[in-house]
Amino acid sequence: MGxxxxxxxxxxxxxxxxxxxxxxxxxxxxxxxNRIAMTMLGVLVVIVVLCLAAPFYAKHVAHSxxxxxxxxxKTIVKGKSVSVMQESSTGLGLGVTPIGPTxxxxxxxxxxxxxxxxxxARLLYGGRNSLLxxxxxxxxxxxxxxxxxLVAGFFGGVVDGVLSRLLDVVWAFPVYLLxxxxxxxxxxxxxxxxxxxxxxxxxxxxxxxxxxVYIPYVARPIRGEVLSLRRKEFVEAAIGLxxxxxxxxxxxxxRNVITTVIVFFPLVLAIDMLTxxxxxxxxxxxxPPDASWGTIILDxxxxxxxxxxxxxxxxxxxxxxxxxxxxxxxxxRDALDPRAKLRRID
Amino acid sequence: xxxxxxxxLVAMVFVLFSISVLSFLIFxxxxxxxxxSRIAGRNADQATLRAVRKDFGLDRPLPVxxxxxxKKLFITRDLTSFVNRGAKVIPQVTEAAPVxxxxxxxxxxxxxxxxxxxxxxxxxxRGTPVDAAVMIVGLIGIxxxxxxxxxxxxxxxxxxxxxxxLFSWVPPLGYTPFTQSPFGWFKSLIFPWLTLxxxxxxxxxxxxxxxxxxxxxxxxxxxxxxxxxxxRRVMLRHALRTSLVAFVSLFGLDFGALVGGGALLTxxxxxxxxxxxxxxxxxxxxxxxxxxATVMYAAFFIVLANALVDLVYALLDxxxxxx
Numbered sequence: 101m102g103x104x105x106x107x108x109x110x111x112x113x114x115x116x117x118x119x120x121x122x123x124x125x126x127x128x129x130x131x132x133x134n135r136i137a138m139t140m141l142g143v144l145v146v147i148v149v150l151c152l153a154a155p156f157y158a159k160h161v162a163h164s165x166x167x168x169x170x171x172x173x174k175t176i177v178k179g180k181s182v183s184v185m186q187e188s189s190t191g192l193g194l195g196v197t198p199i200g201p202t203x204x205x206x207x208x209x210x211x212x213x214x215x216x217x218x219x220x221a222r223l224l225y226g227g228r229n230s231l232l233x234x235x236x237x238x239x240x241x242x243x244x245x246x247x248x249x250l251v252a253g254f255f256g257g258v259v260d261g262v263l264s265r266l267l268d269v270v271w272a273f274p275v276y277l278l279x280x281x282x283x284x285x286x287x288x289x290x291x292x293x294x295x296x297x298x299x300x301x302x303x304x305x306x307x308x309x310x311x312x313v314y315i316p317y318v319a320r321p322i323r324g325e326v327l328s329l330r331r332k333e334f335v336e337a338a339i340g341l342x343x344x345x346x347x348x349x350x351x352x353x354x355r356n357v358i359t360t361v362i363v364f365f366p367l368v369l370a371i372d373m374l375t376x377x378x379x380x381x382x383x384x385x386x387x388p389p390d391a392s393w394g395t396i397i398l399d400x401x402x403x404x405x406x407x408x409x410x411x412x413x414x415x416x417x418x419x420x421x422x423x424x425x426x427x428x429x430x431x432x433r434d435a436l437d438p439r440a441k442l443r444r445i446d
Numbered sequence: 447x448x449x450x451x452x453x454x455l456v457a458m459v460f461v462l463f464s465i466s467v468l469s470f471l472i473f474x475x476x477x478x479x480x481x482x483s484r485i486a487g488r489n490a491d492q493a494t495l496r497a498v499r500k501d502f503g504l505d506r507p508l509p510v511x512x513x514x515x516x517k518k519l520f521i522t523r524d525l526t527s528f529v530n531r532g533a534k535v536i537p538q539v540t541e542a543a544p545v546x547x548x549x550x551x552x553x554x555x556x557x558x559x560x561x562x563x564x565x566x567x568x569x570x571x572r573g574t575p576v577d578a579a580v581m582i583v584g585l586i587g588i589x590x591x592x593x594x595x596x597x598x599x600x601x602x603x604x605x606x607x608x609x610x611x612l613f614s615w616v617p618p619l620g621y622t623p624f625t626q627s628p629f630g631w632f633k634s635l636i637f638p639w640l641t642l643x644x645x646x647x648x649x650x651x652x653x654x655x656x657x658x659x660x661x662x663x664x665x666x667x668x669x670x671x672x673x674x675x676x677x678r679r680v681m682l683r684h685a686l687r688t689s690l691v692a693f694v695s696l697f698g699l700d701f702g703a704l705v706g707g708g709a710l711l712t713x714x715x716x717x718x719x720x721x722x723x724x725x726x727x728x729x730x731x732x733x734x735x736x737x738x739a740t741v742m743y744a745a746f747f748i749v750l751a752n753a754l755v756d757l758v759y760a761l762l763d764x765x766x767x768x769x
Contacts, residue, residue: 269461404605
């Protein structure tokens with residue numbers, strides 16, 4: 101899973117030719133001209149807006165409560181009232197099967213899950229959690245990794261030694277295994293330490309777990325970049341001029357590594373969303389009755405052969421979101437990376 | 447070189463030690479988590495909890511518990527499960543390992559062949575719609591959750607199209623040992639292989655393409671062209687060869703992680719009882735000895751892969767040896 105980030109070539113910051121405005125303006129123009137990336141940005145915006153509109157959809161369009169089971173409920177298909185849970189017509193005719201997709205936005209558009217809950221509404225609610233966890237975890241990763249990378253690379257010595265060894269250990273601990281171990285221990289019972297207490301269903305738990313496990317993937321390249329920046333002439337000049345440590349870190353180093361962080365963000369977000377889905381699928385991520393795209397796939401697993409829509413829809417949602425993020429991430433990298441200009445003369 | 451090897455060995459042992467301590471701490475010393483109450487059940491009373499603690503040695507100081515566990519795992523090799531009392535842990539891991547190894551080996555062959563093909567095609571047709579199409583296909587592979595892809599594959603091969611000539615030969619989910627029936631082994635693993643390799647095909651094709659594109663700018667490639675070599679020879683003998691360095695190192699790491707249990711989701715979806723599935727099952731019922739054994743097994747492969755990659759690098763690039 102970690103391969104995508106590990107596989108990306110490190111991005112060098114700075115060195116942008118000063119033709120036609122600031123480097124940021126050049127980068128923005130390049131990104132705006134990248135039609136595929138802009139299309140994917142549009143797709144992302146649509147997905148986010150749809151997910152944000154989940155309560156509106158559930159309340160005013162579908163009139164369903166996606167968090168309570170509705171085993172005895174009725175709905176309307178082609179003008180006729182039918183049960184949400186239908187008598188099984190195949191095999192021995194035992195048990196019930198939830199209603200399949202009606203393709204009617206007002207009545208169980210994507211059908212029901214095994215508790216008679218509206219899958220379409222759950223999909224939108226689940227998307228909110230998936231996106232929220234992804235964004236929060238990616239922010240956590242990028243911020244902590246930047247601080248760790250800056251401190252380790254800039255101060256060197258013992259500080260660097262300790263931080264780097266720490267990163268090495270987390271790095272060598274298989275990501276999925278670390279995430280799964282932490283989740284199994286924490287999600288079931290919650291976390292309490294002194295005054296801190298997190299309930300077992302709290303979204304902060306998956307956010308923290310996913311955020312932490314990817315820190316080395318971002319912190320290592322940043323540390324490397326800081327190490328090389330530290331020896332650059334302009335930094336030595338600033339030191340010679342008597343600039344304070346804060347000033348050096350803030351205006352000489354951070355400003356030069358921030359492009360790397362920006363390039364990493366969408367890619368980390370993409371990986372975070374996949375990780376969240378995997379953890380939730382293993383039932384150690386988002387806890388019921390809350391939904392995420394991963395938990396809905398899990399709900400749909402038992403119905404895979406009878407009502408595949410329940411599992412297919414959230415998977416497609418994840419794939420489309422992550423694909424958009426990856427394409428957009430590539431676009432941002434091409435826009436910010438001066439080497440991309442060598443490859444594609446524009 | 448010897449000094450490099452020695453230093454690498456010390457680092458390996460250090461990392462393995464840290465991982466064992468870290469995973470031990472996660473399960474035995476996380477605040478608010480009590481392994482005894484997990485073993486005894488949700489509503490156990492204090493007396494039961496005390497009995498469980500004594501019985502499983504959980505009342506001893508943490509360093510002693512850690513030491514005893516490591517001794518049983520590595521020296522006497524008779525670590526037993528908490529959940530199935532008396533069941534030895536190490537045979538469970540050695541039974542699961544061939545399943546995982548079969549899965550990962552087959553998938554690795556597929557992903558290496560396909561990704562080199564796709565990377566080469568994309569680099570040769572750089573900047574054309576062919577390039578864009580190949581890279582988009584790769585990105586789609588990277589963007590799909592592997593367990594979901596596995597379910598889609600199951601839906602098609604086990605249910606929807608199982609009665610047609612296309613997939614009627616697909617056996618039910620599960621694993622057939624190679625020693626029992628080589629063809630059955632192949633049939634039971636072909637779809638898990640394909641599913642697992644999709645992600646890596648995408649990653650490796652992209653990595654290889656960008657390495658090849660970078661190589662095109664290098665002096666030695668220009669020299670090769672100037673000598674009048676054919677474009678094909680330049681690509682295969684000059685550009686591809688150096689581009690494979692990044693590819694090989696990435697391969698070592700991913701292969702190690704997968705053999706160590708990283709194929710967990712694929713194993714769960716396809717009902718293969720490999721190391722990943724074993725880890726997951728033992729995590730579900732908090733069978734701490736099994737968890738520690740599988741984590742150490744996984745860490746060993748990953749650390750070994752890391753060291754091998756470093757070694758390959760050191761052999762290729764003398765500067766690394768003295769860094």
